[in-house]
Amino acid sequence: xxxxxxxTGKLGxxxxxxxxxxxxxxxxxxxxxxxxxxxxxxxxxxxxxxLSNEAAVARADVLVVGVKPQDAGKLLDEVGGKVxxxxxxxxxxxxxxxxxxxxxLPDGVPVVRVMTNTPALVDQAMSVLSPGAHATxxxxxxxxxxxxxxxxTLRVPEYQQDAVTALSGSGPAYLYLVVESMIEAGVLLGLxxxxxxxxxxxxxxxxxxxLRDSGEHPAKLRESVTSPAGTTAAxxxxxxxxxxxxxxxxxxxxxxxxxxxIASDMAGPGR
Ligand SMILES: NC(=O)C1=CN([C@@H]2O[C@H](COP(=O)(O)OP(=O)(O)OC[C@H]3O[C@@H](n4cnc5c(N)ncnc54)[C@H](OP(=O)(O)O)[C@@H]3O)[C@@H](O)[C@H]2O)C=CC1
Ligand SMILES: O=C(O)[C@@H]1CCC=N1
Numbered sequence: 001x002x003x004x005x006x007x008t009g010k011l012g013x014x015x016x017x018x019x020x021x022x023x024x025x026x027x028x029x030x031x032x033x034x035x036x037x038x039x040x041x042x043x044x045x046x047x048x049x050x051l052s053n054e055a056a057v058a059r060a061d062v063l064v065v066g067v068k069p070q071d072a073g074k075l076l077d078e079v080g081g082k083v084x085x086x087x088x089x090x091x092x093x094x095x096x097x098x099x100x101x102x103x104x105l106p107d108g109v110p111v112v113r114v115m116t117n118t119p120a121l122v123d124q125a126m127s128v129l130s131p132g133a134h135a136t137x138x139x140x141x142x143x144x145x146x147x148x149x150x151x152x153t154l155r156v157p158e159y160q161q162d163a164v165t166a167l168s169g170s171g172p173a174y175l176y177l178v179v180e181s182m183i184e185a186g187v188l189l190g191l192x193x194x195x196x197x198x199x200x201x202x203x204x205x206x207x208x209x210x211l212r213d214s215g216e217h218p219a220k221l222r223e224s225v226t227s228p229a230g231t232t233a234a235x236x237x238x239x240x241x242x243x244x245x246x247x248x249x250x251x252x253x254x255x256x257x258x259x260x261x262i263a264s265d266m267a268g269p270g271r
Contacts (some may be wrong), residue, residue, distance in 0.1 A: 001020035004060035004144060006053055006075065008042055011092055011119065012066025014120040015146070020046060020159040021123075022149030033057050053079045062142060065101075065123035069262045085109050088139050090146070092116065093234035094165045095262030098132025098158060110135040112143040113161055115169045116151075125151030126168040130158035162263075178245045179204050 005012040008031040019029045028154055031050045033039040039050035057063060057079045067075050072093050080101075083089065088149035089101055098111040105111070111132035116125045127147035131140055140155065147153050156164060179200050186196030211218060226232040 001030040001062065001142070001145075002060045003062040003064060004032065004034035004055055004056035005066050006056055006079075007065065007067030007071065008033050008038070008050070009066060010188060011116070011118070011120075012064070014118060015066065015092070015116070015150070016046060016048075016124075016131060017145055018120055018123070018125075020145065027149045029112075030056050030060050034071060042239040049150075057082050060087070062090060062146070064090045064146070066092050066202035069096045069266060072096055072100070073104065073266060076101065078102045081106065083109050085134070087161045088112065088135075088142055090114055090143050094169060095162065095239065097161075097263060098130070099261070100137075100266060102133055103257070108134050110139045112139055113145060113158060115161055115164045115248050116147060118170050120150045123150050126171075127151060127153045128168065129153060129155050130163070131155075132158070132188070160260040162256045164253075165259045168254050174248070175204065206261050211253065 003024070005016045005019075008016055011029070016029065016031050020026065026047060029046075029048060031042055031046075031048055032053050033042060033050050033251045041102065042048060042050050051059070053075065061105070063083065065072060065075065072091075084104050085106065087109065089105065089109060090113045091098065091101060091111060092115075093113075094115070096113075098113050101111045106188060110133050114127055116127040121124050125147065127150070129143055130149070144153050158238070165215065177270050182200040183193070183196045186199060187193055191199070207221075212223060214221070221271075222236075
């Protein structure tokens with residue numbers, strides 16, 4: 001089964017690299033790019049020969065749409081009409097419902113919507129799948145074959161995908177901001193930047209692995225760090241005064257609302 005990444009940017013490249021890393025033969029991994037310089041970069045890095053969108057649609061069994069949501073309409077105008085119902089379209093586009101694709105593809109073409117994230121780089125992605133109208137169990141399993149080797153997968157009903165995008169799609173950025181802020185705080189306290197960096201990164205990695213492997217609720221793990229009348233309680237009070245929890249609630253709502261806005265901006269003919 002051959003897979004084409006259509007629009008190989010930051011996320012598309014991670015999927016492409018994951019396909020190759022997971023042992024898929026190089027002649028079954030295809031990619032398209034808009035700019036010749038980008039095509040050359042991908043060819044050099046992965047030993048593939050990027051091809052046109054039209055050639056990818058003709059050759060691949062699975063078409064992974066990696067363009068920005070705002071470019072998806074144009075891509076579908078270009079090649080959507082040539083996609084046949086024996087192919088599978090996998091959309092990585094934030095916000096866009098599978099109905100957006102169904103309206104621009106021939107009748108019966110199956111579409112699976114997937115929200116993955118950048119830890120795909122280290123086979124630690126969280127990829128969340130939802131079937132569109134014509135996608136069967138077999139199509140979902142085919143999509144999972146692409147994403148399981150690069151992390152965890154989960155299926156949710158499509159109406160949950162904007163919330164998923166806000167949590168795990170954008171989530172790495174929130175965690176990086178926390179680590180970045182801890183590094184700056186360490187520097188403020190007088191630590192050399194390299195030391196602050198190492199401490200913050202290893203603390204993030206150790207805490208994340210413990211969270212996953214212990215299976216404990218984060219509140220319990222936080223309590224076990226917080227000694228009575230100790231340093232952690234003093235720090236946590238400042239974070240609560242700063243409204244960190246409320247800021248996260250507001251941030252995820254904003255991300256969810258932005259996903260909805262992207263979809264409504266793209267709705268209608270000619271977009
Ligand atoms: N980045 C992330 O963490 C995540 C992104 N996503 C989704 O993934 C998608 C890609 O995001 P991201 O990788 O960040 O964005 P990028 O802009 O890095 O990637 C999009 C790529 O598509 C290319 N492209 C656009 N139109 C065409 C076309 N007609 N034919 C061929 N290639 C084309 C662009 O080319 P050019 O280089 O010329 O601009 C670019 O390389 C988005 O839909 C986003 O919502 C989902 C989850 C996480
Ligand atoms: O910021 C974005 O729109 C994309 C989708 C989720 C993560 N990055």
